[in-house]
Amino acid sequence: MASTPDCYRIKREVNKMAAKKFGFKRNVAIVGVGQTRFDRHFTRSSPDLLAEALLVALDDCNNIEPKDIDEHVLGYCGLGSLYIANVAGYFGDYLGLMPKPMSRTENACATSSYALRLTIALVASGMADIGVASGVEKMYEVGTSQILYEMSRGGDTEFESYYGVTFAGHYAFLASRHFHEYGSSKKHLCKIAMKNHANAVYNPMAQFQRAITEDQYYGALPVAMPMQMLDCCPLTDGAGAIIVVPAEDAKKYTDTPVYVLASAAATASLCTFRRHETAGIEAATFASDMAYAQVGMKREDAHHTKKVIDVVEVHDCFTIAELSAYGDLGLAKKGEEHLWVERDGPMVGGDIPVNPDGGLKAKGHPVSTTGVSQARTLVRQLRGEDDPHVQVPGAEVGLQHNVGGSGTAVAVHMYGRDLDSVQKKLKK
Amino acid sequence: MASTPDCYRIKREVNKMAAKKFGFKRNVAIVGVGQTRFDRHFTRSSPDLLAEALLVALDDCNNIEPKDIDEHVLGYCGLGSLYIANVAGYFGDYLGLMPKPMSRTENACATSSYALRLTIALVASGMADIGVASGVEKMYEVGTSQILYEMSRGGDTEFESYYGVTFAGHYAFLASRHFHEYGSSKKHLCKIAMKNHANAVYNPMAQFQRAITEDQYYGALPVAMPMQMLDCCPLTDGAGAIIVVPAEDAKKYTDTPVYVLASAAATASLCTFRRHETAGIEAATFASDMAYAQVGMKREDAHHTKKVIDVVEVHDCFTIAELSAYGDLGLAKKGEEHLWVERDGPMVGGDIPVNPDGGLKAKGHPVSTTGVSQARTLVRQLRGEDDPHVQVPGAEVGLQHNVGGSGTAVAVHMYGRDLDSVQKKLKK
Numbered sequence: 130m131a132s133t134p135d136c137y138r139i140k141r142e143v144n145k146m147a148a149k150k151f152g153f154k155r156n157v158a159i160v161g162v163g164q165t166r167f168d169r170h171f172t173r174s175s176p177d178l179l180a181e182a183l184l185v186a187l188d189d190c191n192n193i194e195p196k197d198i199d200e201h202v203l204g205y206c207g208l209g210s211l212y213i214a215n216v217a218g219y220f221g222d223y224l225g226l227m228p229k230p231m232s233r234t235e236n237a238c239a240t241s242s243y244a245l246r247l248t249i250a251l252v253a254s255g256m257a258d259i260g261v262a263s264g265v266e267k268m269y270e271v272g273t274s275q276i277l278y279e280m281s282r283g284g285d286t287e288f289e290s291y292y293g294v295t296f297a298g299h300y301a302f303l304a305s306r307h308f309h310e311y312g313s314s315k316k317h318l319c320k321i322a323m324k325n326h327a328n329a330v331y332n333p334m335a336q337f338q339r340a341i342t343e344d345q346y347y348g349a350l351p352v353a354m355p356m357q358m359l360d361c362c363p364l365t366d367g368a369g370a371i372i373v374v375p376a377e378d379a380k381k382y383t384d385t386p387v388y389v390l391a392s393a394a395a396t397a398s399l400c401t402f403r404r405h406e407t408a409g410i411e412a413a414t415f416a417s418d419m420a421y422a423q424v425g426m427k428r429e430d431a432h433h434t435k436k437v438i439d440v441v442e443v444h445d446c447f448t449i450a451e452l453s454a455y456g457d458l459g460l461a462k463k464g465e466e467h468l469w470v471e472r473d474g475p476m477v478g479g480d481i482p483v484n485p486d487g488g489l490k491a492k493g494h495p496v497s498t499t500g501v502s503q504a505r506t507l508v509r510q511l512r513g514e515d516d517p518h519v520q521v522p523g524a525e526v527g528l529q530h531n532v533g534g535s536g537t538a539v540a541v542h543m544y545g546r547d548l549d550s551v552q553k554k555l556k557k
Numbered sequence: 558m559a560s561t562p563d564c565y566r567i568k569r570e571v572n573k574m575a576a577k578k579f580g581f582k583r584n585v586a587i588v589g590v591g592q593t594r595f596d597r598h599f600t601r602s603s604p605d606l607l608a609e610a611l612l613v614a615l616d617d618c619n620n621i622e623p624k625d626i627d628e629h630v631l632g633y634c635g636l637g638s639l640y641i642a643n644v645a646g647y648f649g650d651y652l653g654l655m656p657k658p659m660s661r662t663e664n665a666c667a668t669s670s671y672a673l674r675l676t677i678a679l680v681a682s683g684m685a686d687i688g689v690a691s692g693v694e695k696m697y698e699v700g701t702s703q704i705l706y707e708m709s710r711g712g713d714t715e716f717e718s719y720y721g722v723t724f725a726g727h728y729a730f731l732a733s734r735h736f737h738e739y740g741s742s743k744k745h746l747c748k749i750a751m752k753n754h755a756n757a758v759y760n761p762m763a764q765f766q767r768a769i770t771e772d773q774y775y776g777a778l779p780v781a782m783p784m785q786m787l788d789c790c791p792l793t794d795g796a797g798a799i800i801v802v803p804a805e806d807a808k809k810y811t812d813t814p815v816y817v818l819a820s821a822a823a824t825a826s827l828c829t830f831r832r833h834e835t836a837g838i839e840a841a842t843f844a845s846d847m848a849y850a851q852v853g854m855k856r857e858d859a860h861h862t863k864k865v866i867d868v869v870e871v872h873d874c875f876t877i878a879e880l881s882a883y884g885d886l887g888l889a890k891k892g893e894e895h896l897w898v899e900r901d902g903p904m905v906g907g908d909i910p911v912n913p914d915g916g917l918k919a920k921g922h923p924v925s926t927t928g929v930s931q932a933r934t935l936v937r938q939l940r941g942e943d944d945p946h947v948q949v950p951g952a953e954v955g956l957q958h959n960v961g962g963s964g965t966a967v968a969v970h971m972y973g974r975d976l977d978s979v980q981k982k983l984k985k
Contacts, residue, residue: 139656142624146657149627154582154683196570199577202675215665215711215827218965222713222827228567228843229574230822231966232671234662237643243660246684247630247675254681255582256674256820283643392684394658399643399650415656537646538659 136405143395143415147422151393153253156548158379158386161190161372162505167336167493169269170366176223178368179203179265183224186261186370190382193372195224199257201231202248204241204264204497208279220265235497237283238446239394239533240264242500242540245371246392252373264502265368266495276364280496283534285400297353297361299401299535300447304355306408307453313467315355318448319346320470322359322490325445328477329487331516334502336365336493360448365493369501371508376548385512390526390551391543393419399537408464410450410536413457417530420541421459424551431459431528433469433480437554439524440510441481442503444532445488451475454530455483458541477519485510485519500531504542511546525550564833571823571843575850579821581681584976586807586814589618589800590933595764595921597697598794604651606796607631607693610926611652614689614798618810621800623652627685629659630676632669632692632925636707648693663925665711666874667822667961668692670928670968673799674820680801692930693796694923704792708924711962713828725781725789727829727963728875732783734836735877741895743783746876747774748898750787750918753873756905757915759944762930764793764921788876793921797929799936804976813940818954818979819971821847827965836892838878838964841885845958848969849887852979859887859956861897861908865982867952868938869909870931872960873916879903882958883911886969905947913938913947928959932970939974953978 163185165178187193205216221231236243241264248262268276281290284299307313322341329335341359349358372382379386395415397404404411421428430437441460445451452470456463460481461474469475475483486492486506489499507527509515529542545551591613593606615621633644649659664671669692676690696704709718712727735741750769757763769787777786800810807814823843825832832839849856858865869888873879880898884891888909889902897903903911914920914934917927935955937943957970973979 138624143656146627149686151627151684151686154681196566199574199579215962215965217664218824218827218962219714221824222831222965227825228571228823228840230674230844230968231824232662232664232675232822234660234675236645236660246658247660247662247678250675250678250682250684253582253683254678256579256678256681258577258579286647394660395656396646396649396659397655399646403650412656416658534643534646537643537650540658 143418147418150422152423155253155255156376156388157249157252157373158376158388159371159508160374160379160382160386161186161193162508163189164334164369164502164505165367166334167365167367167495170267171269175265175267176220178366179220179263180224182368182370183261183263186372190372192382193259195226197259198226198229198261199259200251201226201229201261201263202244203231203233204244204500205233206235206240206266206497208266208268208276208496236538237533238496239500239531239538239540240497242531242542245500245504246394246540248373249389249392252375258375260373261370262373262501263368263370264498264500266497267366268364268495269366288400295353296535297356297447300449301353301356302401303453304449307449310408311464311467313452317452317467317470318360319343321448321451322346324476325484325488325490328485328519329491331518332486332492335487335491336363337491356447362446362489362494365495367493367495367498369498369505371501371504387508387511388545388548389542390545391420391423393423394538394540395419396538397536399534401535409453409457410532410539412536412539413454413530413532416539416541417458420543424543426551428459430555433460433474437526437551438481438528439526440485440507440521441483441528442506443483443530445484445490446494448490450532451488458528458530482521485515485521500540503529503531507544511544526554571846575846578850580851583681583683584804584816585677585680585801586804586816587799587936588802588807588810588814589614589621590936591617592762592797592930592933593795594762595793595795595923598695599697603693603695604648606794607648607691608652610796610798611689611691614800618800620810621687623654625687626654626657626689627687628679629654629657629689629691630672631659631661632672632928633661634663634668634694634925636694636696636704636924664966665961666924667928667959667966667968668925670959670970673928673932674822674968676801677817677820680803686803688801689798690801690929691796691798692926692928694925695794696792696923697794716828723781724963725784728877729781729784731881732877735881738836739892739895741880745880745895745898746788747771749876749879750774752904753912753916753918756913756947757919759946760914760920763915763919764791765919784875790874790917790922793923795921795923795926797926797933799929799932815936815939816973816976817970818973819848819851821851822966822968823847824966825964827962829963837881837885838960838967840964840967841882841958841960844967844969845886848971852971854979854983856887858983861888861902865954865979866909866956867954868913868935868949869911869956870934871911871958873912873918874922876918878960879916886956886958910949913943913949928968931957931959935972939972954982
């Protein structure tokens, strides 16, 4: 990170946030998860997709019906769809959730991680006993050029998008810088793309449930070099939902609750040129520092050699985003992410499997749904119920990383099979 | 309310929500409030307006600087402005709030009450020690016809807006029905409009800081009869911000904290024709029932004869909305709202002064800012620092009512000079 006065100011504030060690006044657990298949859903509306995800999540736990929901926070950008105000009312009406409160949040591609964060807050605060965080997006309703234009507004519109920088462009800058500073290369990105596609084979909810070859990877169309087609996540339609309850009630609803250990988020400048880190996503470093402090970990404890974190979902909107995340989150040392890839660290069966569900790359990325879908995968991993080919045996601690825009807003969540899962692992 | 099976179902669920008596795991207080003048701000951007409101709110309390903010929830519809995704990042960047988390919520005209509600949740849950709820809207940047079209999306777009029902139309239906069922009339609406304009004379932040005459009222242009121009709130530009902290820390930041006693919200169908109450806003009844339960009040205790509530802010987007709110909130009996008006009940100096700041009618209604602006007025009233002409002497309990869309989402908040203000009043 460059050494500007502002850089020191921000680092100091991250340290202060971490020192506060925010904890929940009442712990919360996830007792139900659901999502639709990620796909092109030309014949179904957004509320219809959301209804399916919600019903699957409710079926995933016991004794909760739609009428039992106290509070619902919907994540919805409205990209490519009819944008309407009063979105929560529109969806709540279709789902038949009246008279319960429903609100809508938006934070670019990190939208539903923020919906989850706010739902956690509502339950942890005592304002709700059963909360739902959801996300839905339909991106295929309009043409690709319009959706790319709309998405570019998630970056800086005045100085960057306006001059033609698309998201692939932003991440191409990141890749070029990482290659230059640390000696990583396309071969590492290829391995990440192939890993995620290989994992998606075992995810029936994935948009591309198929492996890719090295030849396909290197032969794919250029998008914004060094980003080629198979470095990029697709456009996707899909919905997801997560049921959150107080930890002390969790066993009423499921035999296998998964506990929320940490919920942190951080921001960086909307303009990439005003950030201090050019070979990483600095807000991910900030957010993970805050999350680790919440569970009593040091940043070093996240390193793959420490065996504290068992399974990770990262926001691989582009392959380079996943490579960078390894370092931003401290799973590998910054600048050594690609060396970890060479040692098969993030593979299923490796040190810490990353994106066992195929990630955004192969599972798909309906922007407002990705956060809750990542949470769903980690919950299923910690329950030990994922497909045996990608299940991390005995996984106890999961880490989730969801990025908004070109790295402006990052949410980091940690989940455990028990409330003290991290402490148990730290003592080992 | 009509007697359909669904109507009974909804009423039963409201009763169940009320029976839960949700309380905060940690109580919270408001220690700083700020807003810009409500006006046409042609030469200022939305982030600039928000910055002013935030700085005023920070100046309103001691020992809090921008860098001390742990969490910021922005209310923003983006009507009439460039709609961008990643809105929170856009504003957070301008305000220099990095690396702190910032999210954005939207719930039509109740947007910033939901931002406030979510901020309260973040502080009450232990996830933040200093939270900011804010709202900002610029509605004059585009033509009136476009803004009216955009706003109509806050209602039902498939069966209502599409066929030409504007918001003035929705409230014209409500007025016609109330006139028909209960014998209210334009003379009561005239009195409400004149009251709010008279109050706004003492509010230097109001868009129309001037009184109106009966002749002006009856001579105003028809909009959607019986709604004429002076029954309708204006389009407005403006921003507001509220600082929320744990109750136990409040005295560190101000000598006059105001405590959040209740935060409730409810929804009704987006389509007015699918609702059960045609002469009122049923979601306001639901939300107020839940709020009253949180503070240990019965609905009857809200009646103006009981003297529990001292001062009220209601969502008078149209004069009939205010008249209806008196009954929906239980300040007067449903169907007798206009009789209370005849007895000067909601006037300054009356039983329970309503909208001492001029209300949406005269103060203005920048949609995403109204909720935090209402909260600001009540905080200033409970501190006893409003203009002497409109200050309610010794006010201890305030009630806030903010409506989204045509009545789809309603948030009701209660504030007290002490945490037990309501209990003290109930014992009297």
